[in-house]
Amino acid sequence: MIVGAGGAGLRAAIEVSGKCRTAVLTKLYPTRSHTGAAQGGMCAALANVEEDYWEWHAFDTVKGSDYLGDQPAIDVMCQEAIDAVIDLEHFGLAFSRTPEGKIDQRRFGGHTRNHGEAPVRRSCYAADRTGHMILQTLYQQCVARDVNFFNEFQVFDVLFEGEGAEKRCAGVVAYELSTGDLHVFASKGVLFATGGYGKMFRISSNAHTLTGDGPGVLFQNGLPMEDLEFYQFHPTGIYGLGILLTEGARGEGGILRNGLGERFMERVAPTVKDLAPRDMVSRAIHAEIKEGRGAGPDKDYVYLDLTHLPPEQIDAKLPDITGFVRTYLGIEPKTDPIPIQPTAHYAMGGIPTNINGEVVIDTNNTVMPGLYAAGECACVSVHGANRLGTNSLLDIVVFGRRGGRAMAEYVNVVNHPNITKSAANKVRDHIERVKASGGGEKVAELRTTLQETMTRNASVVRTEESLREAKATIDDLRKRYQSISIDDKGSIFNSDLTEALELSHLLDLANGLVMGAIARQESRGAHWRDDFPTRNDVKWMKHTFAYQDEDGNVTLKYKAVVGGKYQPMERKY
Amino acid sequence: MVTTTSKRDVVDAMKLLTVHLRIKRYNPEVDTRPHWQDFEIQAKAADTVLNALHTIKWTIDGSLSFRRSCAHGVCGSDAMVINGENKLSCVNLISDVGTDLVIEPIRGLPVIKDLIVDMEPFFAQYRSVIPYLIADDDPGYKERYQSQDERARYDDTTKCILCACCTTSCPVYWANGEYVGPAAIINAHRFIFDSRDHAAERRLDILNQKSGVWRCRTSFNCTEACPRGIKVTQAIEEVKRAILYDRI
Ligand SMILES: Cc1cc2nc3c(=O)[nH]c(=O)nc-3n(C[C@H](O)[C@H](O)[C@H](O)COP(=O)(O)OP(=O)(O)OC[C@H]3O[C@@H](n4cnc5c(N)ncnc54)[C@H](O)[C@@H]3O)c2cc1C
Ligand code: FES
Numbered sequence: 001m002i003v004g005a006g007g008a009g010l011r012a013a014i015e016v017s018g019k020c021r022t023a024v025l026t027k028l029y030p031t032r033s034h035t036g037a038a039q040g041g042m043c044a045a046l047a048n049v050e051e052d053y054w055e056w057h058a059f060d061t062v063k064g065s066d067y068l069g070d071q072p073a074i075d076v077m078c079q080e081a082i083d084a085v086i087d088l089e090h091f092g093l094a095f096s097r098t099p100e101g102k103i104d105q106r107r108f109g110g111h112t113r114n115h116g117e118a119p120v121r122r123s124c125y126a127a128d129r130t131g132h133m134i135l136q137t138l139y140q141q142c143v144a145r146d147v148n149f150f151n152e153f154q155v156f157d158v159l160f161e162g163e164g165a166e167k168r169c170a171g172v173v174a175y176e177l178s179t180g181d182l183h184v185f186a187s188k189g190v191l192f193a194t195g196g197y198g199k200m201f202r203i204s205s206n207a208h209t210l211t212g213d214g215p216g217v218l219f220q221n222g223l224p225m226e227d228l229e230f231y232q233f234h235p236t237g238i239y240g241l242g243i244l245l246t247e248g249a250r251g252e253g254g255i256l257r258n259g260l261g262e263r264f265m266e267r268v269a270p271t272v273k274d275l276a277p278r279d280m281v282s283r284a285i286h287a288e289i290k291e292g293r294g295a296g297p298d299k300d301y302v303y304l305d306l307t308h309l310p311p312e313q314i315d316a317k318l319p320d321i322t323g324f325v326r327t328y329l330g331i332e333p334k335t336d337p338i339p340i341q342p343t344a345h346y347a348m349g350g351i352p353t354n355i356n357g358e359v360v361i362d363t364n365n366t367v368m369p370g371l372y373a374a375g376e377c378a379c380v381s382v383h384g385a386n387r388l389g390t391n392s393l394l395d396i397v398v399f400g401r402r403g404g405r406a407m408a409e410y411v412n413v414v415n416h417p418n419i420t421k422s423a424a425n426k427v428r429d430h431i432e433r434v435k436a437s438g439g440g441e442k443v444a445e446l447r448t449t450l451q452e453t454m455t456r457n458a459s460v461v462r463t464e465e466s467l468r469e470a471k472a473t474i475d476d477l478r479k480r481y482q483s484i485s486i487d488d489k490g491s492i493f494n495s496d497l498t499e500a501l502e503l504s505h506l507l508d509l510a511n512g513l514v515m516g517a518i519a520r521q522e523s524r525g526a527h528w529r530d531d532f533p534t535r536n537d538v539k540w541m542k543h544t545f546a547y548q549d550e551d552g553n554v555t556l557k558y559k560a561v562v563g564g565k566y567q568p569m570e571r572k573y
Numbered sequence: 574m575v576t577t578t579s580k581r582d583v584v585d586a587m588k589l590l591t592v593h594l595r596i597k598r599y600n601p602e603v604d605t606r607p608h609w610q611d612f613e614i615q616a617k618a619a620d621t622v623l624n625a626l627h628t629i630k631w632t633i634d635g636s637l638s639f640r641r642s643c644a645h646g647v648c649g650s651d652a653m654v655i656n657g658e659n660k661l662s663c664v665n666l667i668s669d670v671g672t673d674l675v676i677e678p679i680r681g682l683p684v685i686k687d688l689i690v691d692m693e694p695f696f697a698q699y700r701s702v703i704p705y706l707i708a709d710d711d712p713g714y715k716e717r718y719q720s721q722d723e724r725a726r727y728d729d730t731t732k733c734i735l736c737a738c739c740t741t742s743c744p745v746y747w748a749n750g751e752y753v754g755p756a757a758i759i760n761a762h763r764f765i766f767d768s769r770d771h772a773a774e775r776r777l778d779i780l781n782q783k784s785g786v787w788r789c790r791t792s793f794n795c796t797e798a799c800p801r802g803i804k805v806t807q808a809i810e811e812v813k814r815a816i817l818y819d820r821i
Contacts, residue, residue, distance in 0.1 A: 029692065031735050032640075032648040046716075089716045092706025092769065094724065094731045101718035126731075132647060133731065140705035178685060207642040243645045324645060327664055328619070330586075444631030487635030490602045493686045496635035 001025065001187035002404075003155045003172060003214060006033035007131070007396035008375025009193035010138035012357075015404030017145040020411050023185070024147060025174050027154035027209065027498075030139045034195055034207045035396065038131020039246035039321060041123030042393035043111055044081035048102045049121045054078040056114060057122060061391060062566045064110040064277050065384025066525035067541065068227070071564025073355050073380045077391070077398050084397045085124050093137040095126050096317075106317075107251040110277035110388040116573070119275050123390045128246055128320045134393060152177040156427045156501060158190065158217050158371075161417045169370035170417035173424045175431075177498070180491025182428055186419040188411040191372035191403050192218070192351060192359075193396075200506045200513075201344030201459065202451035205237055205244035214377040215350050216505025219512065223361055223368070224545040224557070226379040227349035228509060229516035232387055232526045233460045235281035237343025239301040241328055245321045245340060247389045249304060250274045252317050256281070257303045257337060258288045259295035264302075269573040276573045279386040279526045282342040286460045289341075296339060303337035342460050348387055348526065349513075350379040352545065357403020363545055363559035370410065374403040381543060384561075385525020434500050439483025443500045446477050446484065450503075450510060458514055463531045467518045474511050478552060481507060512546040515554045520544065537568050586619035590672050594625060597677040598687055600636070607684065622655060622662040622670060639688040646800055649736030652679050653688050659738040659798040679741035681750065695737050698753045702761035702779055707772035723768040730763040730808050732801040739795035739805050745788050752788040753780070755795040755805045762808045765815060777816050786813050 002009045002016070005026035016022050026033070045052040057078040062069055085103065089095060095103040105121040113120040126133040142149075153174040161170035171186040194214030198206025219225050235256070236245040250256070256274050258264050268284045269276035276284075285302050294300050306314060306322075311334050314322055322333045331338060351373040352360045359371040375396040382395055450473070457470035481504065488496035522536040523529050542558040549555070592614050599607040614628045623641055630637045639662070640650040646664035653662055654677040655670055662676075682690040708717070733756065740746055740754035761780060765773040780786045786809055795805040 028642055028648075028650070029696070029735075032642050032650050034643060034648070036734070037643050037645070037647050083714075086714065086716050090708075090712065092708075092764070092767070094727070094767070097719055097721050097724050099721060101720045101723075103716055127728075129647075129732070132734070136731070136733075143700050144705040207648065208644060209642045320647075327646070327666070442631070443635075488638075490600060490636070492600070492602060493638045493689050494636075495638055496630075 001172060001185055001190045002193060003190065004193035004195060004375070004377070005030035005149065006193060006195050006375060007035035007134050007138060007393065008400040009191070010135070010142055011397045011400030012191050012193060012374055012404030012407070013147045014138065014141050014145060015401050016408040017142070017147050019408040022148060023150055025150045025153040025155055025172070025185070027152060027177070027213070029151050030142070030149065031135060033135060034210055036132045036135040037207065037244070038134070038393055039128040039244065040108060040248035040251070041106065041125030041130045041390045042085065042134070043108060043122045043388070043390040044085040044124055044394065045078065045122060046082060046085060046103060046105065046124065049098060049105050051113065052120055052122055054082065056112070056120070057081065059115050059566055060111050061382065061388055062564070063116070063571060064386055064388040066386055066535065066571060067537070067568040068230070068381065068384030068524060068543070068561055070381050070562040071566065072562055073382050075564065076355050077382050077394060080398045081394050084394065084401070088134065088137060088397065091137050091141050093126065093133050095124055106248060107275060108389045109247045109250070109275045109281070111390070112272065116271070119272055123248070123251065125248065127316070128248055128318050131393060134397070150174070153183070154498060155213065156217065158221055159184070159419055159423050161419065167368070168417070169368060171419050171423070173427045175427070175498070177493055180494060182424040184419060184421055184423045186417050188414050188416060189370050189372065189407040191357065191374060191407050192377055193373070193375045193400065194377045196347045196376040197506060197509050198344045198347070200450055200454050200510045202455040203237060203242040203341065204344040205234060205242055206344065211502035212377070212505045212509045213502065214373065216508055218351055219508050219548050222547065222549070223359070224352060224547050225349060225509070225512050226352035227381060227516070227544050228513040228546055229520055229527050229544060230348040230385045230525060231344065231513060232278055232346040232348060233282045233342040234278055234345035235285055235342050236304050236340045238324065238328055239339035239341050242343035243324055243328065244343065244345065245304060245324070245338065247278070249306060249318055249321060252313060253309050255305045256285070257305050258293040259299060259302070260293055262293070264288050272573045277386055277388060279528070280573065282460045283528060285342055301339045301341045304340045305337040306333050307335055307337060344455065344459065346387055346392060347376055348379065348381070348383040348385065350377045353378045353380055355380060355402065356406040357399055358406060363557050370414070372403045372407050374399040385527060430501065431497065434484065434486060434497060435489050437483065437485040439485045441480045441484040443484055443486065443503050446480055447503050447506065449473065450477055450506060454510055458517060461528050461530055462517055463529060464518065467514055471514045471518065474507060474514060478507050478511070508548060508552065511552070512548065512554055516544045516546055516556060519556055541568070586668070587617055589615045590618060590667065592616045592625055592667060592672045592674065594629065594674045594676060596637070596687070599684055600686055616667050618666065618668040620667050622665045622667070622674065623651060625667065625674070626662060638686045647734060649734035652736040652738045652741065653677065654679060659742040661736060661738065661800045664800055679737060681741045681747045682737070692737065694750060695740060695754070695756070698757040699735065699760055701753060702757045703772060703776055704760045704764065706764060706767065706770050708769050709771045717769050719768055726768070727763050727766040729803050730759045732803050733759055733763070734801060736800065738798040738800055742794040742798035744792060744794065745790055749788070751784045753784055755809060758786055758812055759803060759805055759808045762812055765812065773815070777812070780812055781816050786816065
């Protein structure tokens with residue numbers, strides 16, 4: 001059983017197909033998944049255009065993670081990256097090519113030659129729609145393998161069997177959107193690949209459907225979430241909208257400028273300049289705006305400037321994103337700089353797993369048999385405190401494949417679980433309660449309030465005070481959530497209802513994020529505390545494990561980072 | 574009344590306008606047939622039609638049903654008929670389409686509820702054209718090479734997001750659901766003209782059948798409807814020519 005049909009879920013499905021009976025449950029048609037929105041590329045040290053080694057890639061990833069990534073996992077990812085790209089090419093992916101016909105590669109933030117010397121061309125891409133191509137290609141391969149899809153089935157609970165050391169995952173409860181029927185799927189193995197939860201922020205590059213359902217469901221069942229406080233803000237979202245403009249735009253030579261026209265990244269990262277990692281660039285933008293050097297009537301944005309690039313290069317390499325700018329801002333990027341601001345983008349944290357996608361349930365790395373996770377919803381952890389661009393498309397294919405393989409092996413040696421229909425009762429009760437409620441609180445209003453407070457208080461720069469404010473708002477929203485009511489009482493495509501259930505996941509995960517962020521009194525990667533502006537390796541080189549009890553209260557535990565060859569050092573670029 | 578508000582003009586783009594939406598509603602649990610419902614909301618010129626639908630759903634009537642996900646034209650969820658034309662609601666601004674909107678579900682597929690149609694027939698047609706790479710050679714542990722020209726040959730049709738705007742704008746498809754439709758054909762085209770693929774013959778055979786390309790009457794509706802700017806009719810013509818002249 002695979003839950004989710006984005007890059008991670010589809011890659012896992014390809015791996016298990018033919019090895020065991022498989023079903024993929026997905027709340028969206030597979031090709032609607034947000035993997036399709038990814039633009040820039042996927043890194044692998046193919047060395048097609050210049051010298052490169054997977055060890056350099058691993059070094060950059062460790063440093064990019066601000067030393068919170070687990071090095072053995074990072075080694076696995078960077079080593080298998082090369083295979084993963086070749087696999088995709090064999091599956092038919094239409095990569096952009098070099099003049100000799102090899103897979104072309106371009107520069108991307110934080111990816112360097114020889115341990116930081118200079119930017120390196122490592123990102124394999126297909127124009128600026130790499131994710132679209134990956135999603136299409138993987139779906140095509142699932143069609144070729146006749147994978148069994150349950151489209152528009154939304155999973156709202158996970159089932160277990162047995163107690164203590166005997167406990168194992170035994171299936172899921174899914175809600176069929178077109179009928180409103182609840183289905184109990186008994187299964188020996190379940191792999192979650194439900195993507196991110198960026199819709200807890202107002203300015204976000206994420207789809208409306210990225211509501212953290214997989215992590216939310218497990219969190220509500222008492223399983224831990226790892227490193228929730230590490231949430232990435234991408235520097236270049238379209239101003240006011242958050243729609244992403246790929247880092248590939250800077251890889252192609254685009255420059256960030258403040259309201260005075262200055263190339264401010266020269267000051268912040270003299271070597272790699274505009275191609276510094278995302279956390280640093282987002283903070284630099286924040287600082288420009290705070291110090292009054294922003295652009296526009298409210299001085300609250302900066303510019304991404306592509307005007308010096310040859311128009312043919314823009315058309316060939318960045319057609320989609322320049323189209324977005326024309327559509328939504330009415331600006332011509334070939335002649336005018338583009339107003340941008342940081343946008344909530346990527347969850348480094350999520351369901352804790354080991355390198356085989358097995359979900360771990362405590363700080364001793366105890367595995368929950370039968371339960372797997374891969375992709376953005378999972379935390380291996382290869383991204384640590386800050387993901388490098390292009391490493392997520394890589395993560396989803398590498399760990400989708402590994403998780404699928406491990407699950408196929410496991411299900412072939414265990415027996416079928418015993419699950420009865422009554423397993424759906426918890427979800428049924430929740431649904432009935434929401435439908436019957438006359439409480440008067442509105443889902444959209446609560447969600448908007450959550451998004452506002454998260455973007456204002458828990459994003460690029462945080463303080464104890466701002467986080468406490470977010471926490472107070474979340475507490476209040478969770479109380480009000482008890483009296484939400486909806487207009488649609490029907491069974492068929494009741495998105496009024498599903499939005500209500502999704503909101504419960506966003507609220508829980510936001511609460512976990514803020515709690516982790518309050519506790520972590522240091523600045524590391526994407527988690528920047530103005531009141532603790534340095535990294536503290538003595539106290540904080542550790543992963544957060546957040547647990548939620550039945551009353552919704554969160555407790556935090558910690559697990560040491562797994563080191564390797566690279567010792568922590570100051571991050572300069 | 575169509576507004577002429579320019580997107581460039583920041584002040585105007587932010588000004589609130591009154592937008593009238595006339596939406597074809599159908600809820601099989603209560604309605605015997607579809608009916609029109611009118612809504613009036615406030616929206617900015619720079620808002621999308623999807624924003625307007627969300628305003629209705631989130632503040633007036635939570636039962637209004639439509640699909641959406643990415644909200645910027647890449648996932649293909651929200652094809653609908655807006656003022657008579659197939660469009661994605663999320664890439665059309667009020668300043669593009671005006672303040673008087675008539676919105677219906679796309680045609681040619683069974684309506685399930687409001688703007689939601691059954692996409693299964695559409696995806697079945699997609700699957701029928703063998704939409705995946707079939708290569709007989711074994712490249713071993715290396716990438717296959719492909720020249721930039723070979724890559725460019727099928728670039729346009731790789732852009733398809735399977736939104737069904739093209740297929741459900743086709744009069745032939747409305748009249749006969751057996752026709753595989755433009756979307757399936759361009760997804761076949763994407764592989765027929767990929768130098769790495771070896772199954773062009775099989776796909777051309779499928780498209781040479783009576784449900785295939787010969788049903789196309791070159792009405793160009795599909796090309797106009799494509800939100801990705803794919804030259805759909807041209808791709809169909811290229812497939813027709815490949816069948817006639819055995820040329821790839
Ligand atoms: C705009 C944008 C650009 C990006 N560009 C890049 C890039 O250039 N390079 C890079 O490496 N990364 C990039 N990323 C990040 C990367 O694309 C994502 O992290 C990655 O694609 C996530 O893949 P996934 O398979 O984990 O999840 P998704 O693709 O989001 O898929 C989630 C799946 O889960 C399903 N699902 C969710 N909830 C449920 C439920 N309750 N029941 C059933 N199914 C459910 C959905 O239907 C969907 O199929 C980008 C992200 C964004 C937003
Ligand atoms: S919502 Fe994704 S294309 Fe419109």
